[in-house]
Amino acid sequence: MISVLLVEDSQADRDMLEAILAADHGVEVVATADSGEKALALASSLQPDVVVMDWEMAVVDGLAATRRLMEEDPRPVVLVSERWSRDDGAAWALVHDAGAVAAVRKPRDPQSEDFAASSRDLLRAVHRSAGLKLVRRWRRSPRGAGARSTATPLPIRIVAIGVSTGGPPVLEAILSRLPADFPAPILIVQHIAEGFVHGLVDWLQRVTPLRVGLATHGQAAMPGHVYIAPDRRHLGIDAGAHLVLDAGPPEQSQRPAVSHLFRSVAQSYGGNAAAVLLTGMGSDGAAELKALRDLRAITIAQDAESCTIFGMPGEAIKLGAAQYILSPGEIGDLLVRACRPHPAAVAPSRLRRQAKRPTVE
Secondary structure, eight states: OEEEEEEOSOHHHHHHHHHHHHTSTTEEEEEEESSHHHHHHHHHHHOOSEEEEESSOSSSOHHHHHHHHHHHSOOOEEEEETTOOTTOHHHHHHHHHHTOSEEEEOOOOTTSTTHHHHHHHHHHHHHHHTTOOOOOOOOOOOTTOOOSOOOOOOOOOOEEEEEOTTHHHHHHHHHTTSOTTOSSOEEEEEOOOTTOHHHHHHHHHHHOSSEEEEOOTTOBOOTTEEEEOOTTOEEEEOTTSBEEEEOOOOBTTBSSOHHHHHHHHHHHHTTSOEEEEOSBSSOTTHHHHHHHHHTTOEEEEEOGGGOSSBSHHHHHHHTTOOSEEEOHHHHHHHHHHHOOOOTTTTOOOTTSOOOOOOOOO
16 A cells, blocks of 8 residues: 655645545555645655655745655655646756656646546556655755865766766756866766656756757767767767767666666777766666776766665665765766866777767667
8 A cells, every 4th residue: 555645735636636546545645734844744754655746835835845855854756736748848857856756747627638647647656656765865065065086097088977767956966067178078878758858958958068968870979068868769989989879679678778878988988988877776887887997997876865766876886886986066076077188088099999880770
């Protein structure tokens, strides 16, 4: 039985949502609250499996309450909103920035034509969210705060980042610390629902001085640029510093997969790379991060305290794959110190064999 705390400031909407949840025999509404403040107290005392929270509430709205919950007593939050749309990239970014694991359109009047579909979406989100193991996320600190990390003499020509659940605010914390003239290209695989990657690109471009865009096949990877894997394509890079998109089979049920990116970087750049594995479920990229460390690349895993889900980085740490275990801000600071201008900043080692570029379907 999934225990749910329902948070909704409208009595009518609260009754409607409670009826929808109660109709599922696998769900029990253990308490309701009419404000974000009350929700925080009830979540601490009742420890529900899932919190269903209205986005638009007075005083403390759903986003603010979610962020505080993730900082104080983390548990899965499903946000509901009458204005929610899967195609709204800006709204999607706000949801993930707050730390919610899902957002759905709030069911309207039972007589409306979309009531049944939106009710199913809500129940599906509750079931998928139950059982997720979250850890307390970090409180935001002023940018520019000092980090514990130290500089390294290894020249870095490429940075590869893999991330899943809870990734957008972590990427913001890292990329916002990097200067516009950052001397290496940055390749990112973010596990994300199809159709949302464009919103992620737009949002990140607003929070970092770097140039952010979707990766395209054959594109030259340039310093100071961030390339994000598009939907349904693995992202890699060849020995000529050109991006490679591959429509091959999913790896660990993911396409794009972090494992594919890290292997490609290892083949083309060897130890002249920095690889970062961030928050997310599963183990995608963990073994490949270990292979990169064995090649003497800089390898970094996000620490448990700042992860939304300590899955991927946790698995990497178990394998001994992480040379550094850091918070997001510290990761950004380390990359700045480690990546120094180099005459061949985007040219991989000539000792590496030219990678054969696959054809995109």
